[in-house]
Amino acid sequence: MDNADPVNGVEHYENFPVASVLCPPALRPPIVAIYHFARTADDIADEGDAAADDRLLALSDYRSALQRLYDDDAVSARWPDVFGPLRHAVHRHALPQALLADLLDAFAQDVRNPPYPDRDALLDYCRRSANPVGRLLLHLYGVQETAALRQSDAICSALQLINFWQDLSVDLPRGRCYVPESDRVAHGIARLEPGRDTAQTRALVRDLCSWAEGLMREGAPLVHRLPGRAGWELRLVVQGGLRILETIAAMDHATLSRRPALGKRDVPRLLWRALWMRA
Secondary structure, eight states: OEEEOTTTOOEEETTOOOSOTTSOGGGHHHHHHHHHHHHHHHHHHHSSSOOHHHHHHHHHHHHHHHHHHHHHOOOOSSSHHHHHHHHHHHHHHOOOHHHHHHHHHHHHHHHHOOOOOSHHHHHHHHHHHTHHHHHHHHHHHTOOOHHHHHHHHHHHHHHHHHHHHHTHHHHGGGTOOOSOHHHHHHTTOSOOOTTOOOHHHHHHHHHHHHHHHHHHHHHGGGGGTSOHHHHHHHHHHHHHHHHHHHHHHHTTTOTTTOOOOOOGGGHHHHHHHHHTOOO
16 A cells, blocks of 8 residues: 655655655665565565465565575575665665565565454554564664664554554455454444444544554654654654544544545645654
């Protein structure tokens, strides 16, 4: 599921900033390399008409290509445009292999499309699908403090959750549902049906959005830990996520019927709020 960055107008893998104007030029190549690694794996898992078993086999081959890169410095002949730039990024920046492998675990989980019994199970998915992106970016910026990693995880998980609650009208018709079963049951909902917003589903989405907002605000102080442009880009990412939540609230949490999105009119508000974020 791709989103457009409301500020920079570039495509995202989830909420991955790709070589934005705020990114230091020296870090653009490794960020783009990581993005294309994730984007290609996401396409293997999610695009086209291949059967689930074929997708899982392709992801296994992709994982083997990653392993060969780290073991033998070998670039995959099947995906040279991905692993060539990634090889350079690994050499220059010592990217942690485990974080890249975690992303592949999450993509394979998407293919299997399991239910999520509770919030802990969904957060475990976010730990592998979203949090590695933030940790990889912090690695590039040389930020490794425990508190910063924890805040990054909170922001990335929040962005992933916001994307889920924003995309209910898109995901449900495709048979994808990231709503924890415990939340659905707590609101007395037997089944979520695309296009059918009720008082119960609106209350459910309201609670889920509140959860995501809490995580986002927990991680937001990270913007003051990052140097220069990185901190400013993160301010916009945080404010963009919070603005999506406001947009969902403005439509009374009816995201089973339509997908809210940000536009150019939101840019001044995001810039103003980013400017005035407090420590």
